Amino acid sequence: MPFDLPQPAALRSGAAGRKLVFAHYFTPYPLSLDNASADADYYTRNYLDPDGESGKHERYGGLLRDRPLPVQPKGGDWEYANLQQEVRTARAAGIDGFTLDLLSLSGKNWDRSNLLMAAARSVDPAFKIMLMPDMTSLKTDDPAVLAEAIATLGSAPAAHRLADGRLVVSPFKAEEKSAAWWTRTLDILQSRHGVRTAFVPLFLDFGAHSAEFAPISYGFSEWGSRSYVGQEGNTRDVRRAHDLGKIWMQPVSVQDARPNQGIYDEAGNTATLRATWTHAIEDGADWVQLTTWNDYSEGSQFAPSLHNGYAYLDLTSYYLTRFKTGSWPAIVRDTLYLTARTQFAAADPTGDQSLVMSLRRGSAAPRDSVEVLSFLAAPAVVRTAVGSAKDTHEAPAGLHSELLPLKPGTSSAEVVREGRTRAEVELPYPADRSVEVQDLQYYAATSGRGS
Incomplete structure (x- = not known):
């Protein structure tokens, strides 16, 4: 952290x-739920799979999107x-x-x-x-x-x-x-x-x-x-x-x-x-x-x-x-948090899902953004890659949020100060314009932990 x-x-x-x-x-x-290995446990077979529990959740593309x-x-x-x-x-x-x-x-x-x-x-x-x-x-x-x-x-x-x-x-x-x-x-x-x-x-x-x-x-x-x-x-x-x-x-x-x-x-x-x-x-x-x-x-x-x-x-x-x-903790380690969806908000799933999620009344408008949230002990340059688009921005000491347009592919960011990389993070789940199942959760990754 x-x-x-x-x-x-x-x-x-x-x-x-x-x-x-x-x-x-x-x-x-x-x-x-069953003390089985994750590659074949109940979550994987029945909650994440759109055909799980004998097709019970097929209409909405599976019960869960994460586990x-x-x-x-x-x-x-x-x-x-x-x-x-x-x-x-x-x-x-x-x-x-x-x-x-x-x-x-x-x-x-x-x-x-x-x-x-x-x-x-x-x-x-x-x-x-x-x-x-x-x-x-x-x-x-x-x-x-x-x-x-x-x-x-x-x-x-x-x-x-x-x-x-x-x-x-x-x-x-x-x-x-x-x-x-x-x-x-x-x-x-x-x-x-x-x-x-x-x-x-x-x-x-x-x-x-x-x-x-x-x-x-x-x-x-x-x-x-x-x-x-x-x-x-x-x-x-x-x-x-x-x-x-x-x-x-x-x-x-x-x-x-x-x-x-x-x-x-x-x-x-x-x-x-x-x-x-x-x-x-x-x-x-x-x-x-x-x-x-x-x-x-x-x-x-x-x-x-x-x-x-x-x-x-x-x-x-x-x-x-x-x-x-009552006091903000001192930031002592450069740390990045990267968040994005793996699909665009308006994507129409190509699979058998018939019930798609609609925006709740009163919610903010949908957006397709990658956020780089930086916690820096001192000002630095943050280099970013979103799909094929590469960019840099100056980030101040403390907490800073930088929004970038979502593009197909994976996203990554690194903190560079005095020519050295101080922290880096990759969101390994790529965004795609064509999707089989609708998934509107934001995925997240941090440089502060190994996984």
Whole structure:
């Protein structure tokens, strides 16, 4: 990375320890689904292949466009070991914990939720899991049923609690149920299970529901926008929450492209990541939720992935340090981040895909750009190659974004100072005008890591 990440103790103590950063964990997409080699595992055969799962996802060109960074098959309890690895990766990036998307109260996702609680505790007792019942997925209308499930998971030592012992409960799309329904749920948690709670509802429409939920809430959050335009509402929402005496958990995102829903947002290379982090910092958010750690079906992953490596996670560590400590970290190593799509936004897939993604209303306009994001310890020349087009630009010390037109072929960049190459990076995935499957995610590479 271009800077030295503070030690965990520095990020978890004093004022920094009160500024919490969580990453949204989505249980359907762990590091491995079958403990097989990546060249023939379930991700490769059934989620990335348009014909996977007996053609179930053919209409939209396959379920996923990216996958977790492959891991080697393991002996013993490999699922537990892989979850431990994910906790270590998040912790090493400075993240305080996961928000756990509770999709079901039984079955594989429930089992994986319980396993994650144990894995977090075993790796780092200070790494916390915030419970996030997913009200778009859970199939119960009975407050007692949900309360029992929350109490069960909440009994794990890794469950996120405030200093006064209250269990934090942060339901996704809380407005799916009324404030009265949630009041009954929280009352049952305390009367039957002895669990006091701090309720932090996450809304899809915060403005319409903040007043109704204020009397029962410790704080608020929202899912947020996945494009770099239209982020001004964050300032208003943080102020509204604080005016009501509540904490605010700000969503920070990198991109969003959903083949199976036929919709995407224009992220503008790293513009959305930088804009959402900037708002979290400048607007005075109390907590941050990275949306998401690993929802590959939405293309919103911060976790290390096949097509992005550690690029987006490393960038987040930079902004996270400023968010938690109040100071920008010194840039001590020249580092480049290169982002681009592998196809042009208007490309019409030639394969059997019939449902193509359309731009979400309110998103920025589509663009076909390569971004060179430079972190330099001192001014330098940056040489670039995008397809057959070669260019140079002067980059100042600090952070600088340079946009270049996307062209067919691969992209690369290098930092040159005093006649010597100081850093170099190549994005090995070539852009093409003719594509079989639509893929509107931005791929990323960094000079700061070997892969």
